[in-house]
Amino acid sequence: MLESEPFELDDEVKEALAEVIQLLNNSQVFKEYKAIELKVEGHQGLVSLVEEIKARQKDAVQFAHYGKPVAEKEAIKKADYLTKEFDQHALVIRYREKLREANDVLQHLTKRLEFQFNEQLGTQLYHYLKEHTLDINESKDVTK
Template identity: 45%
Template sequence: MKEQQKSRAPIYEGQVEKELQALLHQLENHDSIIAYQKIAKKIEAHEGLQELVEEIKQHQKEAVSFAHYDKPEAEKVALRLADEKQQAFDEHPLVIAYRERLVVANELLQYVTQLLEREVNLGLEARLEIGKEEQHASKN
């Protein structure tokens, strides 16, 4: 039995790798993944959004610095400015579209993950049952 399992392992590994590559190819070419990747590239290339991100980071750093040096009023101003910039970022149409497409892409990936998990578990359970039956048969 163990010899039989060892001889199957390389075959299964090759099949798994082939199937994995096919699945990855299908995912890469799925409309929701393509749409997500397109909008992500637009955001990365959008100078205004990148400037907002940098300004948010700068105001947050200032707030931390002001808190460290016990300047509560300056800290409040820096946090308010960071919040305003964050709100502008969050309300930008590209960011809204990005988040919508991210949710759709994430749902697809979760579905595929759950499907794979279920199929693997069913396969393992079936192999365990076969193993139990073989053990039972060999005892008789």
């Protein structure tokens, strides 16, 4: 069985990564996302709602386990109602919008990095192959 060695970034990559992270953290999109995230996490009404949803879902599982389909259905119905209430809360809607925006920025950055990396790798591979393969004209007359 092969053991994978821990992946270590060299110092130059670590510095570049730290710089990108700092730029992202200082961007307006991420500042807004973090601000709304703190509001959601600190909103006691939403925290209580999440706890209530989890409790009703747990009840539904227990009722199903003990063969109580009517009680299970009622617990599921209550959990669904509370979930809709949660989903329609203004802070949750705003949070999801900001999360989507932050995710879009990360996706764009990832695609740009991937494209640039692949382009650079392709160029290096092309030059390597060009330098380390026989010219077609040279390889025709190998027996002379």
